[in-house]
Amino acid sequence: MSASDHTSRAASPYHWLAHQPYLLLCITALCWAGNAIVGRLAAGHIPPATLAFLRWSLAFLLILPWAWKHLKQDWPAIRAKLPVMVVISLTGISIFNTLQYWALEHTEALNTLLLQSAGPLIVAVWSLILLGVRLTLAQAIGVLVSLMGVLVILLRGDLTALSAIQFNKGDLIFSVAMVIFSLYSVLTLKRPAIHGLSFVAFTFGCGALCLVPLWIWEMISRPVVILDARNLLTLLYVAVFPSTLAYLCFNRGVQLIGANRAAPFFHVVPVFGAVMAIVFLGERPQPFHFIGFAMVLTGVYVASRKQAS
Numbered sequence: 001m002s003a004s005d006h007t008s009r010a011a012s013p014y015h016w017l018a019h020q021p022y023l024l025l026c027i028t029a030l031c032w033a034g035n036a037i038v039g040r041l042a043a044g045h046i047p048p049a050t051l052a053f054l055r056w057s058l059a060f061l062l063i064l065p066w067a068w069k070h071l072k073q074d075w076p077a078i079r080a081k082l083p084v085m086v087v088i089s090l091t092g093i094s095i096f097n098t099l100q101y102w103a104l105e106h107t108e109a110l111n112t113l114l115l116q117s118a119g120p121l122i123v124a125v126w127s128l129i130l131l132g133v134r135l136t137l138a139q140a141i142g143v144l145v146s147l148m149g150v151l152v153i154l155l156r157g158d159l160t161a162l163s164a165i166q167f168n169k170g171d172l173i174f175s176v177a178m179v180i181f182s183l184y185s186v187l188t189l190k191r192p193a194i195h196g197l198s199f200v201a202f203t204f205g206c207g208a209l210c211l212v213p214l215w216i217w218e219m220i221s222r223p224v225v226i227l228d229a230r231n232l233l234t235l236l237y238v239a240v241f242p243s244t245l246a247y248l249c250f251n252r253g254v255q256l257i258g259a260n261r262a263a264p265f266f267h268v269v270p271v272f273g274a275v276m277a278i279v280f281l282g283e284r285p286q287p288f289h290f291i292g293f294a295m296v297l298t299g300v301y302v303a304s305r306k307q308a309s
Helices: 001-010 013-017 021-042 048-080 082-103 109-116 119-131 138-153 159-162 169-190 196-210 214-220 229-257 259-280 289-303
Strands: none
Touching: 021 082, 021 229, 021 259, 048 082, 048 196, 048 214, 048 229, 082 169, 082 196, 109 169, 109 259, 119 138, 119 169, 119 259, 138 259, 138 289, 169 229, 169 259, 196 214, 196 229, 229 259, 259 289
């Protein structure tokens, strides 16, 4: 490859974006905020395992044409760490998303957003157990500040409303889902040194394959899914945005700055959810939105910035 080719590649928008971890993680949070809304709307229309299986199968088919040549090149490295890759696929693809959609059949979006805010702390525990990495003081302070900002937004500025929230079966399911996804976040750092497209293609395909038995059981035991326009649009959305785009961005972000520094971006998800409610549902912005948003941004900045050596 000539010097001009190298320069052209370095100047391309894709190459630039691939080295912007904070922007990548913000894109991830935006996509996942939309997934929570769409997943809630799909409850009662598409069973959870079916939605997860069809989501990842479609995402795998979408990414495969671009990933195929990288998969062939990287297969020896994947095969050498196959057990780790299968566990990563199970935790981040198969189990987490099925539990998430199952939880949304039994609980409200507010509860899941509150529980999702515990993500950075769970990631910190897994990082300590598996990697021996401790939260720095700045990271701990940043996580707590951003968590308080999330609470300000979700509780509409009235922190006393926290005592009135009723937790249920769905909340327990989603709590387990968050523990599992936090494990996935840390395990991605143990992946083989392969291309990002190889990684998502394998995990999408393997994760979908692992869901086949549960999908078959669900088709037998629950009503057949009607593939009307609404359900088809739901499947298309979850396959493209919270799956293909979000996981590419999330995995690259974690690869660039590590799980502990990336985890505070979980707190950006409910912030985007609040913005979506204002834009799409006509809710009026209130002072607590701006206060909470400022606290989240401050906390995420403090927790995710690189520490001076």
